[in-house]
Amino acid sequence: xxxxxxxxxxxxxxxxxxxxxxxxxxxASPLVNEATRTKVMAAIRDLGYVYNRSAANLxxxxxxxxxxxxxxxxxxxxxxxxxxVDMVVQSAEYVQFLANTGESIDRQREVVASMRxxxxxxxxxxxxxxxxxxxxxxxxxxxxxxxxxxxxxPGAKVSSLVSDNHAGSFAGVEHLAGLGxxxxxxxxxxxxxxxxxxxxxxYRDALSRLGIPFDESLVVGSAPSRAGGVEAIERAMLxxxxxxxxxxxxxxxxxxxxxGLRSRRMEPGLDFAVVGFDDVIEAKTAVPALxxxxxxxxxxxxxxxxxxxxxxxxxxxxxxxxxxxxxxxVRQSCGAQFGKAERRMAQ
Amino acid sequence: xxxxxxxxxxxxxxxxxxxxxxxxxxxASPLVNEATRTKVMAAIRDLGYVYNRSAANLxxxxxxxxxxxxxxxxxxxxxxxxxxVDMVVQSAEYVQFLANTGESIDRQREVVASMRxxxxxxxxxxxxxxxxxxxxxxxxxxxxxxxxxxxxxPGAKVSSLVSDNHAGSFAGVEHLAGLGxxxxxxxxxxxxxxxxxxxxxxYRDALSRLGIPFDESLVVGSAPSRAGGVEAIERAMLxxxxxxxxxxxxxxxxxxxxxGLRSRRMEPGLDFAVVGFDDVIEAKTAVPALxxxxxxxxxxxxxxxxxxxxxxxxxxxxxxxxxxxxxxxVRQSCGAQFGKAERRMAQ
DNA sequence: CTGTTAGCGCATTCAC
DNA sequence: GTGAATGCGCTAACAG
Numbered sequence: 001x002x003x004x005x006x007x008x009x010x011x012x013x014x015x016x017x018x019x020x021x022x023x024x025x026x027x028a029s030p031l032v033n034e035a036t037r038t039k040v041m042a043a044i045r046d047l048g049y050v051y052n053r054s055a056a057n058l059x060x061x062x063x064x065x066x067x068x069x070x071x072x073x074x075x076x077x078x079x080x081x082x083x084x085v086d087m088v089v090q091s092a093e094y095v096q097f098l099a100n101t102g103e104s105i106d107r108q109r110e111v112v113a114s115m116r117x118x119x120x121x122x123x124x125x126x127x128x129x130x131x132x133x134x135x136x137x138x139x140x141x142x143x144x145x146x147x148x149x150x151x152x153x154p155g156a157k158v159s160s161l162v163s164d165n166h167a168g169s170f171a172g173v174e175h176l177a178g179l180g181x182x183x184x185x186x187x188x189x190x191x192x193x194x195x196x197x198x199x200x201x202x203y204r205d206a207l208s209r210l211g212i213p214f215d216e217s218l219v220v221g222s223a224p225s226r227a228g229g230v231e232a233i234e235r236a237m238l239x240x241x242x243x244x245x246x247x248x249x250x251x252x253x254x255x256x257x258x259x260g261l262r263s264r265r266m267e268p269g270l271d272f273a274v275v276g277f278d279d280v281i282e283a284k285t286a287v288p289a290l291x292x293x294x295x296x297x298x299x300x301x302x303x304x305x306x307x308x309x310x311x312x313x314x315x316x317x318x319x320x321x322x323x324x325x326x327x328x329x330v331r332q333s334c335g336a337q338f339g340k341a342e343r344r345m346a347q
Numbered sequence: 348x349x350x351x352x353x354x355x356x357x358x359x360x361x362x363x364x365x366x367x368x369x370x371x372x373x374x375a376s377p378l379v380n381e382a383t384r385t386k387v388m389a390a391i392r393d394l395g396y397v398y399n400r401s402a403a404n405l406x407x408x409x410x411x412x413x414x415x416x417x418x419x420x421x422x423x424x425x426x427x428x429x430x431x432v433d434m435v436v437q438s439a440e441y442v443q444f445l446a447n448t449g450e451s452i453d454r455q456r457e458v459v460a461s462m463r464x465x466x467x468x469x470x471x472x473x474x475x476x477x478x479x480x481x482x483x484x485x486x487x488x489x490x491x492x493x494x495x496x497x498x499x500x501p502g503a504k505v506s507s508l509v510s511d512n513h514a515g516s517f518a519g520v521e522h523l524a525g526l527g528x529x530x531x532x533x534x535x536x537x538x539x540x541x542x543x544x545x546x547x548x549x550y551r552d553a554l555s556r557l558g559i560p561f562d563e564s565l566v567v568g569s570a571p572s573r574a575g576g577v578e579a580i581e582r583a584m585l586x587x588x589x590x591x592x593x594x595x596x597x598x599x600x601x602x603x604x605x606x607g608l609r610s611r612r613m614e615p616g617l618d619f620a621v622v623g624f625d626d627v628i629e630a631k632t633a634v635p636a637l638x639x640x641x642x643x644x645x646x647x648x649x650x651x652x653x654x655x656x657x658x659x660x661x662x663x664x665x666x667x668x669x670x671x672x673x674x675x676x677v678r679q680s681c682g683a684q685f686g687k688a689e690r691r692m693a694q
Numbered sequence: 695c696t697g698t699t700a701g702c703g704c705a706t707t708c709a710c
Numbered sequence: 711g712t713g714a715a716t717g718c719g720c721t722a723a724c725a726g
Contacts, residue, residue: 005408005489005719007718007719007720008719008720008721009719017696017697018696018697018698019697019719019720019721020696020697020698020721020722021695021696021697023720023721023722024695024696024721026720027721031695031696032695032696033695033696036695036696048485048488050463050464050485050489051464051720052405052464052466052718052719052720053401053464053465053466053720054400054401054402054404054405054410054465054466054718054719054720055401055405055702055718055719055720055721056719056720056721057401057702057720058399058401058402058405058702058703058704058718058719058720058721059701059702059719059720059721059722060702060720060721060722061352061702061703063401073426073429073430074423074426074427074430076421076423076426079420079421079423079426080421082420082447083420083421083447083449086446086447090454090457095446095458095461096446097444098444098445098446098447099433099442099443099445100429100430100433100445102430107437110437111442114442116397117397117398117399117400118400118401119399119400119401138395138397141395142352142397352703354702354703354704355703355704356703364712364713365712365713365714366703366704366705366713366714367705367706367712367713367714368711368712368713370704370705370706371705371711371712373704373705374705378711378712379711379712380711380712383711383712398704399702399703399704401702401703401704402702402703402704402705402718403703403704403705404704404718405702405703405704405718405719405720406703406704406705406706406717406718407704407705407706407718408718408719
């Protein structure tokens with residue numbers, strides 16, 4: 001059985017037909033006699049034939065594999081994202097080639113190049129920080145569609161799918177206001193970034209829509225990190241009129257806010273919401289008293305894959321950079337009241 | 348630029364050498380003149396040449412790709428596992444082909460078949476429930492090494508890497524005893540399974556080693572589920588001499604134990620430890636007052652990959668089923684005392 | 695419906 | 711050091 005790989009020729013000889021006939025059987029072609037078809041199938045099983053995709057790909061110069069690269073597989077968000085992609089990819093008879101970059105730009109270049117060499121017919125990528133438009137030149141030059149997810153890359157002539165920051169913050173404020181709050185802070189983030197601007201304007205627009213006066217002192221910028229969150233909440237709590245709720249810039253900030261509140265002996269009565277886009281799942285499990293406002297990762301993955309497949313099948317790749325945004329959903333993890341966290345944890 | 352894919356011939360013509368020379372350059376062969384080498388490299392960049400691995404694989408009938416299939420990518424444990432595999436796979440100049448089965452045996456057969464057709468040179472798999480030894484027949488028949496991780500498949504003539512259940516429970520008991528406990532329960536699990544037996548004996552052996560009398564009433568079996576955990580802790584708490592600590596059969600049971608304790612108003616003073624093997628990460632983040640006893644997923648992934656590569660490189664695949672076990676490590680997530688959970692959560 | 699004839703792009707002998 | 715052949719396993723055109 002182990003004497004050199006068994007090929008179509010072998011099974012053709014065994015059955016007494018030609019290789020092309022076998023090939024047609026393999027492709028489930030309808031132009032082959034049912035009798036010979038079953039004989040071929042039998043031989044395939046008996047001889048332990050395995051299809052050689054390298055050869056097939058070489059011949060048809062197309063591969064039915066789509067590449068998926070994420071910047072941090074360790075983060076559940078991206079794992080879910082990949083699962084979502086997989087769902088539609090698999091139902092379209094493609095196979096997913098999943099790779100992790102661990103936020104390393106060099107590693108990303110390697111895996112992307114490798115995928116390119118393997119002849120993927122499309123790429124979905126959540127780019128590592130530092131990715132440039134030029135990194136996709138090879139693909140756009142060859143008409144291979146690329147869709148960016150989660151993060152955008154300015155200048156790249158590919159489609160991208162990011163979350164709707166403005167609508168997210170907006171929804172967060174609406175949610176907190178719905179709980180009766182009127183002094184809602186906006187915590188964390190560097191004001192000079194595009195994301196900050198989007199999220200902040202969502203916050204502000206929601207306030208004005210709801211008729212809640214905007215108070216600049218309730219906007220406390222900080223590094224978008226856990227430490228930044230601690231700092232932000234501490235500054236906010238120094239105000240004469242303290243906030244009773246907060247929208248956090250992201251999940252890292254939310255962690256920090258959480259820490260800060262605890263070190264103040266869990267100052268009760270402060271609800272807060274997090275607009276999380278990356279690590280939100282982790283935040284949800286580790287920080288019980290949290291309302292997360294985030295995109296459904298699997299859903300985003302599905303949408304990305306659909307977008308990609310549409311381009312693959314139509315042969316039309318997006319010539320211009322187009323970005324779609326996906327609506328965020330408000331999920332109240334375990335209760336809104338921070339002081340109740342403990343009880344709610346039981347779920 | 349898009350007029351039919353550019354091949355080695357094109358760049359050979361452009362430089363004025365032969366295709367073989369180009370091929371040698373691509374393989375970084377030392378038998379090529381430095382001058383022509385750089386000229387070739389330049390042409391490669393200018394013409395936008397991309398290496399065609401399908402062709403190369405076909406020619407050399409080997410692929411430098413190793414397959415990794417996990418049964419639940421959504422579970423951080425497996426994501427970490429994959430990352431660990433990736434680390435060593437990548438440093439060995441292989442590429443990882445990662446797939447998720449979502450615990451579906453059919454899906455698993457599909458992805459495994461697909462990988463087989465793509466000519467992977469080795470497979471690491473955390474098998475879905477229901478996997479049979481026959482599922483790997485195609486690989487063992489062709490001398491392609493397979494290593495099972497996390498779960499074993501009885502009868503499969505491949506190597507496997509599972510955690511050391513006995514040592515795990517043993518360490519858990521040692522840990523709890525080190526905190527001063529002597530009435531340590533063993534909660535959850537069906538006594539008629541192999542895993543139960545291993546974990547239970549670890550528990551029992553540790554007690555005897557430590558000179559703690561074994562009390563059968565402290566062993567409370569149940570379904571290895573969350574509901575089972577609730578049931579187990581409730582039964583244990585009916586004892587005249589209540590336990591002051593517990594080793595849980597697995598993470599699901601631990602969740603249930605947690606639930607049960609909360610519904611009893613957080614009966615303070617009960618430490619507990621979980622021997623977790625699959626979902627332990629989730630347990631760790633969501634159940635703060637927990638000592639987890641688990642394998643380091645990345646480390647396990649690295650070991651698995653090393654094991655596989657060793658077999659690939661030596662050409663010797665394990666003929667017999669051999670299982671290696673990996674030592675569990677005790678990690679005290681956030682503190683041991685249940686009543687202190689809240690404070691410790693701040694980390 | 696089935697067989698025949700050509701390559702797909704590359705790596706590997708061998709000569710030169 | 712470099713160039714000319716040859717075939718990996720398969721599929722796409724054509725013939726029959």
